[in-house]
Amino acid sequence: MLKNPWKRRHIIESLVRIVMILSFLAVAGSLGLILWTIISRGLPALTWEMVTQTPKGGFYMGKAGGVLNAILGSLYLASGGTLLALLFSLPIALYLQTYLETSAWGRYVRLALDVLWGIPSIVYGAFGFTLMIALGLRASLLAGILVLALVELPIMTRAMDEVVRRMPRDLEQAALALGSTRLEVSLRVVTRQMLPGIVTAVLLAFGRGIGDAASVLFTAGYTDRLPTSLLRPTASLPLAVLFQLSTPYPEVRERGYASALILTIIVLLVSFGSRWISARLNKYTIR
Template identity: 55%
Template sequence: MKFKAKFIEERIFKILMITSTSIILLSLGAILGSILYKGLPSLSWEMISQTPKGGFYLGKSGGILNAILGSFYIAFGATAIALLVSLPVALYINIYRKKFSKYSNLVRLCLDVLWGVPSIVYGALGFSVMLYIGLKTSLLAGIIIVGILIIPVMIRAMDEVIKTIPKGLVEASLALGSTKTETAFKIVVKQALPGIITAILLSFGRAIGDAASVMYTTGFTDNIPKSLLSQAATLPLAIMNLVSSPIVEVQNKAYASALILTFIILFLSIISRLLSIKYTKNKSH
């Protein structure tokens, strides 16, 4: 057996590749592991079920219910707004226009670019606009900004699913005399429903995790928001506030809050994965 240079080279690179892949997986493990390790000891029912009490930021009792609820309100509101815009647009560029027409592709390009706009830019500009029209920092402002932020994510995710709907199905429905609207909402939406739900969950996760856009638009408060116009706390911002404290107990609370946020995100991601597995199964049979 001759050991030619080319085989040795291949060997070396293969080892490098496997190492890189392992390191990537290890870094995911390190993230989850260190959050779990630091967060679990401080995680308690009190953290989840109570709002901050007096002296909470000095290490006394209380929890972050205000931030958990605030984040959920914002994520639900923003997802609802985004859904109202995204579904029609995704249907429009696939059903009403030709799937790969110049126009549809231009829309896709713009959405992709919009997706890349940093959320701090949305936050900063959104705050200026709010000042201009006289809207105070509030839950409503946060919902609108985050809604706008996740619209491109949601449209593109739905677009990827709706793209795969076979042309024959649409044509059959049109040939039977239904209008494009009926075809879009009754046939295409039904067929793409699991994918659409996945897209919604993906955007929901994005909405709950984003902090830079709500930093100046929703404000921060220890109370659970009572109306759309009251300020609200969000989980990521609560985590940031807590971790910047010099007191160790308070920092531990930040780790516990980070663990809660991670659980929420993992939960969403597992559900959407299960859905997509079910979806592909249905498709192949």
């Protein structure tokens, strides 16, 4: 029964294991590589000025200023888009789960959500732009929010659908037995029980929204001023990165790297934040 490691099948087993671990290290390593590249190139140009000031005259030729306009613009765009998406996705998820759990219509709706989720944001952007032209709108914060909501809706709804699906059936049955109507059940019990999951879904969509460039490219426009009105154009961080990198001036490009770092930090904060929040809130739910 002693092992002969040089038997063909044992060699193959060891080789497969080694290649798998190497692949895993490659995937994890590329995350490390990305973060290291962004941090090491972005950090030198990241100054206090970058995050507290708007672009001054000649900013794009290397003169003074920062990207506060883009930071604020991105936060506004993503918050607005997330809020709007939440308004629709929560009811859809709850309705899917409480009334359409196994029906054919429920399956179609889920399929449609999966398909929406797969549509690239550039297509949403182009579609949003045609709508704007048809309605006579200009590129603005509002238009950007609308298109981002489109991008985020399927992400958020799918995540919430999953969350609501994992909700313990007994709890719902108990609530129904106590005489609540189905609607009350979904609103109270389900929502409270599912709060951590919902927060995670919202932050997931927010993170996706804030990093998306292709959808806001034509719809939100770009400006060096701080966003003040829903009907005015607004800057956004991904586009700030893109525009700064397309200049020939090294100083401006350096600031582009710094802007990418700022965006990365925001996204990482959102990601870790959602982990932390859901871990904390999870303490109060029944599992």
